[in-house]
Amino acid sequence: MESAPTSNALESPANNIKPNVDENILGPSLLDVMQTTRLSSLKATYYSRSAVVARVHESLVGQDCSKRVQEFFVSTLQKLECDASGLVLVQDSSVCVILESTSDQFTDLCSELRSFSVLIDVKVLATCDDNATRLMKSLYFKKLSIAKPVDDADEFQLAKDVVFNLVTLMRRFGAMPASTIKKTLAAPSNSDLMLMPSNDTVVFLAKHESLMSLDEFLDIYKAPISIELESERVWPIHPLFTY
Secondary structure, eight states: OOOOOOOOTTSOOTTOOOOOTTOOTTOOOHHHHHHHTTGGGOOOOOEEEEEEEEEEOGGGTTSOOHHHHHHHHHHHHHHTTOOOEEEEEEOSSEEEEEEEEOHHHHHHHHHHHTTOTTEEEEEEEEEEEEESSOSOSSEEEEEOOOOOOOOSOOHHHHHHHHHHHHHHHHHHHHTSOHHHHHHHHHSOOHHHHHHSOOHHHHHHHHHOTTSEEHHHHHHHHTSOOOOOOGGGGOOSOOOOOOO
């Protein structure tokens, strides 16, 4: 009786290598792992927290522009379907805004700001796009007048201080219910006023050309992205093969 063929597990495969197309030598891909663990279905939302300063147009200085500023933001955010939160501080000749929204919504808002004739010299002090949660739930407006001269300060350090103080103020307000925030803004305490920039500070920052303007911001974040591949920069072009 013939014996059944057997295979020797220790046999050297040097002369009998046959590729197995079904075998995944590299193991599962990252996409395979994410789909297996259902991580690919997660959709995290990150918010942009951005600070903007501007001057009121010279022809409107001395007039109460708070209503026009508020109407602009409310109507624009409604048009953009943007549920923004933050603070809009309107003073005699300046406006300071710290806003929480998605990064695309903030970029669209900056595009609309360019055509808002009430404000000039709009500067973007800072923007951060990796915030997992909001500090505040709604957008609040406050008309105030803080008179405090600006010393010969470095504009970049002053901008950092303004943004830091505004974020601190938002953290403070974010822990309050909406009714308490309204009462606090109606009659802010001295500690709250210390965190709000003065009119001279906002005007000083808005006039500084070294800070990022709206056009510069939009050129970076809204302009089409052009990518040049390494292979496209090879020169001179190699000649074709000859046979």
